[in-house]
Structure formats: C-alpha cells, structure tokens
Amino acid sequence: MFTQINSGGIRAVRGYVVSVEADVSNGLPGFSISGQLASEVRESQERVRTALRNSGFRFQAKKITVNLSPAGIHKGGTAYDLPIAIAVLGAFEQADTRELKDSLVIGELGLDGCVKPISGVLPLVDAAREYGLKRCFLPAANVREGMMIEGMSIIGVESLGQMAAMLRQPSSIGQCTPSMEEGVLEETYDVDFRDIRGQLVLRRAAEIAAAGMHGLLMNGSAGTGKTMVAKRLPTIMPSLTREEDIEISKIYSICGLLPPDRPLLSRRPFRSPHHTITPLALTGGGAQARPGELSLASGGILFLDELPHFSRGAIDILRQPLEEHKVTVTRVHGSYEFPADFMLVAATNPCPCGFYPDRSRCSCSELQIQRYLDHIPRPVLERFDICVDASPVTYEELNGAGGTGEDSASIRRRVERARNIQAERFSGTRIRFNSRMGMKETQEYCTLGQEEGSFLKTVYETKQLSARRYHKILKVARTIADLDGCGLISRKHLSEALGYGMLEERLWG
CATH class of the missing domain: 3.30.230.10 (Ribosomal Protein S5; domain 2)
Structure with a gap:
C-alpha cells in the first residue's frame, strides 16, 4: 500500500x-x-x-x-x-x-x-x-x-x-x-551604560553609531573600556518588532542556539567571534549550509575585538556583506543566500603591545606599528563611519567622581527618536538608516546652508579630503542632527562629524 x-x-x-x-x-x-x-x-x-x-x-x-x-x-x-x-x-x-x-x-x-x-x-x-x-x-x-x-x-x-x-x-x-x-517576552540585559565610567567621547560615538547604524571603530590601549561599550550597544538600540524577532529567531532556531526557556530571542543579537575564526565560520555554508556569524549578528551587532589579529581572509570576506547586507554561498548542492544585515563594531590597539604612544611601556618600532595597522584592508576600513579614541580612565572617574553615567534607557529614547525620523524620511524606499544612503539620497537629505557649505568646503580643500570621506561626514552629521531633532545640518553637527574621522586620518593617512 x-x-x-x-x-x-x-x-x-x-x-x-x-x-x-x-x-x-x-x-x-x-x-x-x-x-x-x-x-x-x-x-x-x-x-x-x-x-x-x-x-x-x-x-x-x-x-x-x-x-x-x-x-x-x-x-x-x-x-x-x-x-x-x-x-x-x-x-x-x-x-x-x-x-x-x-x-x-x-x-x-x-x-x-x-x-x-x-x-x-x-x-x-x-x-x-x-x-x-x-x-x-x-x-x-x-x-x-x-x-x-x-x-x-x-x-x-x-x-x-x-x-x-x-x-x-x-x-x-x-x-x-x-x-x-x-510571544511577548521581556527584553532583558545584564549590562547597562551606567556601568561605564568616564569615556564621554566613546559613549557619545556609540550613541550616534546606534542611531544611524554607522560602523564604529574604537582604538585605545587595553583596559580603556572598548569591549564594555561594544557589549552595551544592544541595550541602546530600539527594541525588536515581532516580525524582526521572528526572522532573527529563525536563524538561531536553525543553529539550535535559542535559549532553552525562550521560544524567541527577543533582543538584539551581539556576536563577538574570536580572532582565530575562519572565513567559512563567518559567512556560513558547510556540508549542510548553515548560517555563520554574520547571519547570527543580523539585526544586531557584530563585534570584532582586536581587529588586526583576524586573518586577512576573514577580514576581506566582510566586503560583500557590508555592501549588500547578505551572503551568497555556492556549494556542490546549490547556492544559498543568508542574511547579513548587521552593525559592524570593531576595536583595535594602537600597536601590537597595546601601549603606544606611552614609550615608557611600548617598545614597538614604527615599522611594527605600521604593519600592525596595515593588516586592516582599506576597503573594510572605509566602512567605519566613526573612528574614535578610547582614552585611559582616570582614578577619579573610576571611583565615581562626578556621579554615575547616563543609563541605557535614557540613551535608547534618543536613539529611538532619531530612528523614527529616519523611518519617516526614507518611507517608501529600501533604505532604513542614514548610513545606508547613496549619493542621490545624501544630496537630497544632507543639504547645507551657505555658512555650513562654506565651512565644509574650506575643510575639504584644506585637508584634501576624499569624496568618500566627504560623504561619510555628511551622513554622520545627518544622524547627529536627527539626535538633536534638527531638520537642517548646522556647523556644530559638521564639526562633530569631522572629529570622528581624525583617528582614521592620523593612523592610516
């Protein structure tokens, strides 16, 4: 039968x-x-x-x-x-x-x-x-x-x-x-931005990055709080909608990574793979074609700590996902497409030993430092709209002088307002965030007044900025203006956006 x-x-x-x-x-x-x-x-x-x-x-x-x-x-x-x-x-x-x-x-x-x-x-x-x-x-x-x-x-x-x-x-x-x-599950986190002492510039850069989904690169000596900031980024990002939660949870369900007591993930993913990870483990695939770390980070944060220590192949594999927000893997049994719509966050030390420019502790030569930094390919480096230094924490800051920092809930409210402005701005298009604007959108939504245009022109010509750097400044300035609730980009917003590119200019030229 x-x-x-x-x-x-x-x-x-x-x-x-x-x-x-x-x-x-x-x-x-x-x-x-x-x-x-x-x-x-x-x-x-x-x-x-x-x-x-x-x-x-x-x-x-x-x-x-x-x-x-x-x-x-x-x-x-x-x-x-x-x-x-x-x-x-x-x-x-x-x-x-x-x-x-x-x-x-x-x-x-x-x-x-x-x-x-x-x-x-x-x-x-x-x-x-x-x-x-x-x-x-x-x-x-x-x-x-x-x-x-x-x-x-x-x-x-x-x-x-x-x-x-x-x-x-x-x-x-x-x-x-x-x-x-x-399906309504409480979104809980074990960490909060109030735990971070000092690092006002780093906190501000993280807020801007979360508001516009800008790539964030943090540079600084070991123990300055780079990893602490990265781990707390999901706590200031908007809560998942039910549709987003299900789509993200599907990926975790396939990999068997859903929490045993939760049928849905119910919070933004945070993935921090070790620097020994292979390109295959990042993109996914294999004999059964399962999602990799890029897909597991989709909708949340992919944090690459000690970025220069990752293999060149692993770093280079990020190019297509950062451009197309998906990964296409071809195997014997066919081609597979995995989502890879994440916010890239990375941390690096200023030199191999991590103490430069403190020459009392750093013995790295200029050639060693340059080789260390050159391990990050230029096309991937260009994906970081915001590059910022993490300064050493003072004794007074560490012991609570000036009170505790702002908590994640307060920062999240500002980020959500900025995201709502972007949702209205890009309604009817495939773009959702300021960081994803192309040249056409940048020209339409990042218009400058006469004074602001003159200021940016002077900076552009004086510092001999590239066209890429020029558009990055405008996108970040647009996000800063959204956080302030301003419809127009002012000189103050441009100045702050310019400051987030000084690190890239100083270290990589």
Whole structure:
C-alpha cells in the first residue's frame, strides 16, 4: 500500500515542505530511502525500524520503499524520523494517515520510540503556513517555539506510540492555538551604560553609531573600556518588532542556539567571534549550509575585538556583506543566500603591545606599528563611519567622581527618536538608516546652508579630503542632527562629524 504525508526541510534560512512517500510491496524484504539524502537521513531507517519495534509494532517481512520529494533538493537533519515512521505505519495500514493531509509532521526518534526535540522549528512551521497547511505535529519540547507562528495549530508529540494512538482516535488530538501573549517576552540585559565610567567621547560615538547604524571603530590601549561599550550597544538600540524577532529567531532556531526557556530571542543579537575564526565560520555554508556569524549578528551587532589579529581572509570576506547586507554561498548542492544585515563594531590597539604612544611601556618600532595597522584592508576600513579614541580612565572617574553615567534607557529614547525620523524620511524606499544612503539620497537629505557649505568646503580643500570621506561626514552629521531633532545640518553637527574621522586620518593617512 502507498501513503504520503507532509514533512519539512531547511534550505539556507528558509523552510520548505517535503513529501514523505512510503510504499510496501511483495519482494525481497528490505528498507530503502531515496531522495538525495545526507548521512543522518539515510541512517534514519535503522532508528525508525528499531523505534517501531520498541513501540510494539510488528510487520510482515515486506519490501519497504520511502522517498523524500522533491528528490532534487539535498536533505539533511533528523526531523524526518517521525514522518517516515508514520508513513510506514500508514503503508502497513496500522495508522490512518488521512488525518494528516493538511498537517506537517517533524521530529527525531529515539530507539525507544520517544520523540526528541529538533532545531529549525520556527522556519519549518512558517513554511507549512505559507504552503497552506493548517496544523503541525511537533516534538513536545518544541511546542512553545512552534506556537510563535500565528495561524497554525500545534500538536505536541512525546512518543511514536502516542501519535499512532492520536491517529486512531482523531477526536483525542489536543491542539495548541498560538497566542500573541505567549510571544511577548521581556527584553532583558545584564549590562547597562551606567556601568561605564568616564569615556564621554566613546559613549557619545556609540550613541550616534546606534542611531544611524554607522560602523564604529574604537582604538585605545587595553583596559580603556572598548569591549564594555561594544557589549552595551544592544541595550541602546530600539527594541525588536515581532516580525524582526521572528526572522532573527529563525536563524538561531536553525543553529539550535535559542535559549532553552525562550521560544524567541527577543533582543538584539551581539556576536563577538574570536580572532582565530575562519572565513567559512563567518559567512556560513558547510556540508549542510548553515548560517555563520554574520547571519547570527543580523539585526544586531557584530563585534570584532582586536581587529588586526583576524586573518586577512576573514577580514576581506566582510566586503560583500557590508555592501549588500547578505551572503551568497555556492556549494556542490546549490547556492544559498543568508542574511547579513548587521552593525559592524570593531576595536583595535594602537600597536601590537597595546601601549603606544606611552614609550615608557611600548617598545614597538614604527615599522611594527605600521604593519600592525596595515593588516586592516582599506576597503573594510572605509566602512567605519566613526573612528574614535578610547582614552585611559582616570582614578577619579573610576571611583565615581562626578556621579554615575547616563543609563541605557535614557540613551535608547534618543536613539529611538532619531530612528523614527529616519523611518519617516526614507518611507517608501529600501533604505532604513542614514548610513545606508547613496549619493542621490545624501544630496537630497544632507543639504547645507551657505555658512555650513562654506565651512565644509574650506575643510575639504584644506585637508584634501576624499569624496568618500566627504560623504561619510555628511551622513554622520545627518544622524547627529536627527539626535538633536534638527531638520537642517548646522556647523556644530559638521564639526562633530569631522572629529570622528581624525583617528582614521592620523593612523592610516
């Protein structure tokens, strides 16, 4: 007998529906699975056979053929165990699979027949909804995650025997309906900007960077607070909308990185890979084409500490994502597109030992310093709209002289106001932030008065600025004006924006 039920697979960061077909016929007894399968899917026949036996099912010796369609797409993961088992039961007429015509079935099986949790539930349930299915049978441990997708009925399954019993008595199937309240999770952080003492310039630069999604490069000796500032940047960025939260959580769901007690991430990502990371780990890909660090940072912060210590290949790989905000990876099984819409933040020391220009502690030669700084390619360096020095913290600042700094909530309110101005400004376009403006938008939204234009012209000619640097100044000045609630860019805004390029000019020319 032939039977067919719906399951799902993941390609890049999107789910798709897979048809699991099973047929039982006379012939040489055996169990075969086809459909361009990864090793873990081929191995599922042993898990399924043993789980069926240990769940109390007995079959005649028949030829069992299972096909996963479409056969032209490579399939990996362990989510096919449960649907294969149910399809086999249906083919042996030991389960009525007619109840599953409008359902998606996914889950990994243990040898005792228990249904184990899987990764990638969010994109799989979302794909089922787009395909027109009405409900999903998921591992019981994944029910809360599946309920985050609206418009789908979710049924939790704890064992193969339990699901077979539900199919024998459809009236016993208990469905969980998604609730908006279930998806409203508190956004919590363990850090706050009030923890930072001193570093007023660094704090201000971080606020401007967050408001306009500008790339931020911090330079300074070890222990001056660069990493502290970077880790607190998500706390001053606007809260995620539900749509953003689901899209970001899909990526973490695929990688199995969602917090065990939270079905959604519910806060801006912060990724800080070690400098030994490979280009492949940054972009994603591999045999199963999974997202990398650039995709995990999408919607939040990618922090590269000790930037010159990263391999040249890892730094160069950032060029396309910073330009297109996505990563395209080509492998034997096809091309995969991953999101990479993040804010780039990096920190560097002024020299290999980290103490320059304090010659009482720094013994690096000028050649060593130059080689160290030249390790950052110019095309990537140009992506940092704001470059700022982190000065050493004084004893008085460290011990709270002048009171504690402003907290993250107060800074976030200003950032949100500036983001709202940008949302209104770029309404109807694909641009969302000042940092993403092209030449046309810069000319339209960064107009200068006569006095401001004369001032910038003098600076441009005196310092022999490049066209790239000129447009960076205008974009940053536009963000500073938005933070001040000003429709026009003033000389004060231009002067501050110019100051955030002095470090780049001093160190790299």
